[in-house]
Amino acid sequence: MKRTPITDRLIFLEPDDMRLFKACAGLMVQGARKLVIDANMGPETAAFLQTEQPQAAIISHYHLDHGVWGTVAQDHTEADVFIPSGEETYLTDLDFFVNQTAGPYGLAEAWRRFSVEDCGYRELKHYTPYDPEHAFADQGLAIVCLDTGGHSPSHRSFYFPEDKVLFSGDMGVDRFGPWYGWADCDLRRLVEAILTLRSLPVDVLLTSHGGMLTSAITEAWDLALRRIVERENYVAQRLEKGRLPEAIVAEGIFFPQKSQVPEPMQSFLYMWDTAMYDHHRKMLEEGGLVRFFPELRSLKP
Ligand SMILES: [Fe+2]
Incomplete structure (x- = not known):
């Protein structure tokens, strides 16, 4: 250490x-x-x-x-x-x-x-x-x-x-x-x-x-805030295109390339990305993060 x-x-x-x-x-x-x-x-x-x-x-x-x-x-x-x-x-x-x-x-x-x-x-x-x-x-x-x-x-x-x-x-x-x-x-x-x-x-x-x-x-x-906003945008865009939740989760909110990870970690990664997807979808249903935090609009890319 x-x-x-x-x-x-x-x-x-x-x-x-x-x-x-x-x-x-x-x-x-x-x-x-x-x-x-x-x-x-x-x-x-x-x-x-x-x-x-x-x-x-x-x-x-x-x-x-x-x-x-x-x-x-x-x-x-x-x-x-x-x-x-x-x-x-x-x-x-x-x-x-x-x-x-x-x-x-x-x-x-x-x-x-x-x-x-x-x-x-x-x-x-x-x-x-x-x-x-x-x-x-x-x-x-x-x-x-x-x-x-x-x-x-x-x-x-x-x-x-x-x-x-x-x-x-x-x-x-x-x-x-x-x-x-x-x-x-x-x-x-x-x-x-x-x-x-x-x-x-x-x-x-x-x-x-x-x-x-x-x-x-x-x-x-x-940067930490921007990553959350980018994930929200990612979920929103895919939902608009009619992608299924399972496909969005499989592609990855936090963890991409999960299919290469051995079990049981692979299942855990799917579980965590499912929860993160659910949090974003719930927030989008409430109007999205900028509804609650207008200052997020001014985050520089
Ligand atoms: Fe923690």
């Missing part, structure tokens, strides 16, 4: 390998106490936590790559594990997690197996739910916890106003763009959240899957 000091109190943590939802980039905060956010460093997680012994382990949202390390923290540290309020049951009840995610798409068993056997999902037993207004004030520095739901119901981002550093989490500033591949994602809230983060004064943007940005940050947010 790679540790990049951002300030004297913030260290950006990047695992060596983030493929297949087995890890994500995180942040360590060394204030009055030590806390870590999304410290899923893949195979190095246990050794990392054992050495660092943080007092607080904060999960930004329940998705596998961001959530499964909570139980590792409980095995190897005395840390309080903080879960975003509203997502507790996803992390504490495997049946609920599976039924709320892959359940509606008929892939519950394959997804359960993948989550447990490949990604190490275990039900979390002890935790503290936290709200967006939670300040983690005992850390001795200002951490503004932001409600950036939409990618997941209670996704959180973390802003350090004194240093103008933002840990955005999974907001889509990366080579893949924003993701909303479960039924519990919310496209409108996601765009709202991106616009909120885009408006903050930020010198250093730390992302879960797109590394660190120190320049052209507004442009990076615009």
Whole structure:
């Protein structure tokens, strides 16, 4: 793993390998106490936590790559594990997690197996739910916890106003763009959240899957927004031409060339693109994104 000091109190943590939802980039905060956010460093997680012994382990949202390390923290540290309020049951009840995610798409068993056997999902037993207004004030520095739901119901981002550093989490500033591949994602809230983060004064943007940005940050947010708008246009144009939903999904909203991917991942990719198609179709039925966000019209191509 790679540790990049951002300030004297913030260290950006990047695992060596983030493929297949087995890890994500995180942040360590060394204030009055030590806390870590999304410290899923893949195979190095246990050794990392054992050495660092943080007092607080904060999960930004329940998705596998961001959530499964909570139980590792409980095995190897005395840390309080903080879960975003509203997502507790996803992390504490495997049946609920599976039924709320892959359940509606008929892939519950394959997804359960993948989550447990490949990604190490275990039900979390002890935790503290936290709200967006939670300040983690005992850390001795200002951490503004932001409600950036939409990618997941209670996704959180973390802003350090004194240093103008933002840990955005999974907001889509990366080579893949924003993701909303479960039924519990919310496209409108996601765009709202991106616009909120885009408006903050930020010198250093730390992302879960797109590394660190120190320049052209507004442009990076615009690109994330543009990708959503382009996907909406793509769906709208094909629907106008009379293409069937299955054909649009097969061609790909987020994942093209799915047919070359081995199972069970191929089925998962179809499932996620189906959900993303459904979110776009619902938004189009409500008048499209620009109806709610007229500022998207002025995004430069
Ligand atoms: Fe996520």
